[in-house]
Structure formats: C-alpha cells, structure tokens
Amino acid sequence: MAQQPITLIGGGLVGALLAVQLARHGFAVEVYEKRPDPRRAGFLGGRSINLALAERGLQALRMAGLADEVLQRAVMMRGRMVHDRDGNSALQRYGVDDSEVIWSVSRGALNMLLLDAAEAAGVRLHFGQSLVAADFDAQHIRLADTDGNEREVSTGLLIGADGAGSALRAAMNAHAPLGERVEALGHGYKELEIPSASELSPALRQLGGGRDQFALEPHALHIWPRGGYMCIALPNTEGSFTVTLFLPASGAAPSFATLPDSTAAAAFFSEQFPGLLSLLPRFAEDYDHNPVGTLSTLYLDRWHLDGRALLVGDAAHAIVPFHGQGMNCGFEDTVVLADLLAATPGDGAAVFAEFQRQRQPNADAIAQMALENYIEMRDSVADPHYLAKRELGALLAQRLPSHYMARYRLVTFTHVPYAYALERGRAQDGLLEQLLRDVPRVADIDLDAAVRLFQSSLPPLAALRHG
Numbered sequence: 001m002a003q004q005p006i007t008l009i010g011g012g013l014v015g016a017l018l019a020v021q022l023a024r025h026g027f028a029v030e031v032y033e034k035r036p037d038p039r040r041a042g043f044l045g046g047r048s049i050n051l052a053l054a055e056r057g058l059q060a061l062r063m064a065g066l067a068d069e070v071l072q073r074a075v076m077m078r079g080r081m082v083h084d085r086d087g088n089s090a091l092q093r094y095g096v097d098d099s100e101v102i103w104s105v106s107r108g109a110l111n112m113l114l115l116d117a118a119e120a121a122g123v124r125l126h127f128g129q130s131l132v133a134a135d136f137d138a139q140h141i142r143l144a145d146t147d148g149n150e151r152e153v154s155t156g157l158l159i160g161a162d163g164a165g166s167a168l169r170a171a172m173n174a175h176a177p178l179g180e181r182v183e184a185l186g187h188g189y190k191e192l193e194i195p196s197a198s199e200l201s202p203a204l205r206q207l208g209g210g211r212d213q214f215a216l217e218p219h220a221l222h223i224w225p226r227g228g229y230m231c232i233a234l235p236n237t238e239g240s241f242t243v244t245l246f247l248p249a250s251g252a253a254p255s256f257a258t259l260p261d262s263t264a265a266a267a268f269f270s271e272q273f274p275g276l277l278s279l280l281p282r283f284a285e286d287y288d289h290n291p292v293g294t295l296s297t298l299y300l301d302r303w304h305l306d307g308r309a310l311l312v313g314d315a316a317h318a319i320v321p322f323h324g325q326g327m328n329c330g331f332e333d334t335v336v337l338a339d340l341l342a343a344t345p346g347d348g349a350a351v352f353a354e355f356q357r358q359r360q361p362n363a364d365a366i367a368q369m370a371l372e373n374y375i376e377m378r379d380s381v382a383d384p385h386y387l388a389k390r391e392l393g394a395l396l397a398q399r400l401p402s403h404y405m406a407r408y409r410l411v412t413f414t415h416v417p418y419a420y421a422l423e424r425g426r427a428q429d430g431l432l433e434q435l436l437r438d439v440p441r442v443a444d445i446d447l448d449a450a451v452r453l454f455q456s457s458l459p460p461l462a463a464l465r466h467g
C-alpha cells in the first residue's frame, strides 16, 4: 500500500483518536506531541479534570472499538441538577430515559487510553516534541524538545490537532492568511474541587456503604445558575467533583477582576453559593492557585493549505464549553476525515477541501449553540417561560416523536448534522412560542391542535440514529 505517510501535530484527544482511525485504515502515522508521555510522567497527582462525553463522541469511540473501555470508567449523568439560591435542587432529565444520558470522563485517563490504542494500532508517538515552524514548500517541520534543542524532520500529509493555540495554524497563517477571527466571550472560568464524601467528612466513611461516596447526587451535571454567572460540577469516578465557576472576566461586580483572591471570593460564595461553599474545604487554595481560564470562539475562513496541511478539532474550530461538545465535535471530525482519506488517499487537496465543506457549517452551528446554551444554563433554567416551553416540548416529544425532538437532544443524543439541529431547533422553538403566546399555561393547551400545528408546519425529523 503506497499511501502517503501522515504527520500529526498534537497527541491530545482528537490527535490520538484520529491517529487510531488512520492507522486502522492502513496509513503510516507519526504523532509529534509537545508534552511528555502522560502514561509515564503523569497526570498522577494533578488535578482531576473531567469532560462530558455524549453520543457523537461515543460513536467515534465505538467505531474505533474503544467505547466499552471508556464507558467502564465513566460516570453516568442523567440530567442537570439545578440548585437554587434557597438550597433546593431539582433534576431536569436530558433525555427521555436512561438511554439518553451523558458521561463524565477523566481527560487524563481518556487521553492515555487513546494513546495506548494508537500505539497498539502501529502509530509512532513522539513526546516532548513541540512544533515551532513549518516549511510547507520543502515539506519540513521544525521541532523543539523539552530542553529547547531543535531539529528538522520531513513530513507527509500534515494534520494539526494541536488545540486552540495551534502552532501549526500560526505557521499556516504566516504562509498564507487563513482569515482567523477570535471572538472572546468576556467571561472566564476557575476550577475548584469537591472531595469525595468520605474525605469531606471522615464520619461518613465510618458509616460505610458506597452510596455515601459522593457529596452530591453522582449521576447528574450540577448547575448553580445565578443569572449573569454560574457554577457547575461534574462527578469523578473516585467520588469527587470538579466544580467550575463561570464569571465575567472584568467589569462591575461580580467579575474575576472584582474577586482577585480567595478572601473576596469566599465572601461572594457565602452569599451566592452557600451550600456549595460548604463542600469546598480547599476553596482558598484552589481559588488562589488555579488560573482563570479564558473562553473564546475561533473562526477561520480556511482550514487547510491546499493539499499540504489541514487543521482539525480545536485548532480549526475552538468553541465555548457550554454545550459540552468541543471534544464530541472534534471526535466527529476524526471519523469524517479518516473516511475521506481512506476513500481518496492520493489526493490531499480534494480531501481537505471536502472535509472543510462538510464540517465547517456544522462547526459554525455548534459554536452558535454553545454560546446560546450559556444563557440557558446560567439564566433560563430557572425561568418560568423557559420551563413552560420545556414542559410543552416534552409532551410533544411523547405525542409526536416524528416531528418534535428538543434541540438539546438532537445535539447530544443523535448524529444529525449540528447545522440541522440549529435550524430545526429554531423552527420548533418558533412554534412552541406561538402556542404559548396564545395560551400561556401548558395545562390549558389543546394538545391535539398543537400536534396538528407541528405536523402541518414541519417535515418529519431527519432520520434519527440513536447509539
């Protein structure tokens, strides 16, 4: 098989999974990863950072034969647990039943599993090798090792999976402008940790029993919506939770600018998140040591340089985190790209152009929906009109599943293109608004008439594939 070898920059989540898929298709793949091998040097002792894995990402893992192994270490999240100011909480299910759930997975563990799979598939991994420059005409890249020593290697087809701050993107952009636009959200985030219940309260350990391992309901994504900002928490397998505070970066209080240290932040938390604060014994250390992360959306006019180099994952389309789809979207990229390359291995230019043609409208759509979901999470989840729409939607989903599926479910539990979910969601939302404008209380709505309205206004839903 005389296929052109492939040079992948970045062995993160997308790079490692793409490497597995390409190697399985018979390509020779080299991966250059900036950081040391996490399986040796380690995520051990570091903070546990988790991500929500949904159907799109799961499907890509399934196709690589890795889904079961990943799910074994994942924590099921059935819905959002919304915590109000008075300390009450209520679960809003994400789907109709336990077949529609998302999964909390450890980034470190997932990355290591993918690297193992890549190596087993014959991929050659090079760690501590950071891309610093690329010569696209001569087909060379320049790499720096962890001591700063540089060397040049010749490349095959170049693919950049080196994340939101992509060095390959910078090199491509210097060669021929990609039309890069970065839109900062203006909000940042900070991570905090809720230890497992047994660590939180040694007394609980004495009582024994696995159920008390978690300080909060483990099978949920927790949200403390507060209007202009919020906290969330995702469960870890060991019984701890990773909490993330999302807040404006600057401007009037509260913002990260007005809460520069844990003293100011503790006063703020005791006012806005008192129940949560009591679960954060290391609040001061976490707040003072963990950096404020930035959030932005990346748009490019071009994802590739003819047939010579292509960007995938966050390097091509970094988005804000509020739909929990960054990794899921990147994993979906890997399946599309590996299939296109396998079908036309000799024509990089055609494959890269076709990849962008297929994926960019969908990347733009999930970028938009992720921005919208921030408003929904921090604000609308507690809004009566929003809850009425949700309730009416749930009734329609039961009565007319051929014509109504909530946008969140289309994004999270199906494989329909993101652009379709965005468009369909708009149309459905317009009809729900229309129904509730005439009859504001869901209980008073004539469901038969609602069903007829949806049937006459919208085509049946596109073929819906569930996992």
Ligand code: FAD
Pocket: 009, 010, 011, 012, 013, 014, 015, 032, 033, 034, 035, 049, 050, 051, 052, 053, 129, 130, 131, 132, 161, 162, 163, 164, 165, 166, 167, 168, 312, 313, 314, 315, 321, 324, 325, 326, 327, 328, 329, 330
């Ligand atoms: P990355 O995972 O960032 O990997 C890039 C890799 O390239 C890294 O290993 C890096 O070391 C390497 N690299 C960088 N520069 C160079 C260089 N010059 N040379 C060589 N290698 C280089 N998505 C979800 O779907 N669900 C979630 O719940 C979710 N939660 C998130 C939580 C956090 C805290 C963050 C930050 C993101 C979250 N995301 C989530 C988004 C998700 O992490 C990204 O979309 C995903 O990791 C993108 O994968 P990637 O491989 O493109 O980039």
Ligand code: 8R5
Pocket: 050, 051, 052, 079, 080, 189, 221, 232, 234, 244, 293, 321, 322, 323, 324, 325, 373, 377
């Ligand atoms: N990313 C997520 C959702 C949607 C939840 C819902 C939201 C943390 C930096 Cl903010 C966020 C979701 O609509 O009820 N699913 O998965 C993951 C999220 O944030 C991740 C953990 C995150 C970047 C910090």
